[in-house]
Amino acid sequence: MIEKKSLRKKSVVSELDVSASRAEAFEYVRQAHQTETAEDYVEMIADLITECGEARVVDLAANFGVSHATVNKIVARLNKEGLVTNRPYRSLFLTPEGERLAAECKERHDVVYRFLLALGLDEHTASLDAEGVEHHVSPKTLQVFRKFLKKSAP
Numbered sequence: 001m002i003e004k005k006s007l008r009k010k011s012v013v014s015e016l017d018v019s020a021s022r023a024e025a026f027e028y029v030r031q032a033h034q035t036e037t038a039e040d041y042v043e044m045i046a047d048l049i050t051e052c053g054e055a056r057v058v059d060l061a062a063n064f065g066v067s068h069a070t071v072n073k074i075v076a077r078l079n080k081e082g083l084v085t086n087r088p089y090r091s092l093f094l095t096p097e098g099e100r101l102a103a104e105c106k107e108r109h110d111v112v113y114r115f116l117l118a119l120g121l122d123e124h125t126a127s128l129d130a131e132g133v134e135h136h137v138s139p140k141t142l143q144v145f146r147k148f149l150k151k152s153a154p
Contacts (some may be wrong), residue, residue: 036135039105040064041074042083045092046102054091108142109134115145118152 044063048055060071075092078084083098094102112134116126137145 037074038078038081038083039101039135041078042094042098042102043105043109045084045094046099046106049094055093056091060092105134108137111142111145111149112137114149118149 041060044060045055048059048063052059057068057071057075060075061068064071075084075086078098079086082095083101084092085095086092109130113126113130116129116133117123121129
């Protein structure tokens with residue numbers, strides 16, 4: 001009888017371990033989703049400034065395929081978070097923190113993209129997939145991608 005109780009306790013404990021591990025994984029994904037939009041926007045603002053000399057709400061709306069109202073709402077949040085500055089009817093600018101985040105996102109995107117190409121994906125698929133993967137890859141995994149790319153470089 002004692003052995004059965006002991007086995008049940010072990011079973012419950014291992015189920016709790018599995019549940020905790022799943023919860024940790026889902027929490028990681030939830031955190032990534034929370035930062036994904038901010039990262040996409042600061043990266044796009046940086047790209048627009050580089051390519052066009054300025055980033056405007058209308059340009060962001062066109063690039064993301066969303067309404068001006070949606071962009072204004074997200075820009076207001078980015079402003080509140082200290083990533084973007086703007087004035088009504090003027091261009092958007094990245095703060096030093098926004099520039100740092102944009103550079104970090106661009107580098108992460110580039111690593112994922114190059115890794116997917118190294119695995120044999122075509123450029124179009126690698127570009128599309130990198131856009132999603134870049135937000136959900138851990139720093140540890142990114143480091144492994146970098147090592148792989150370094151080893152596979154000619």
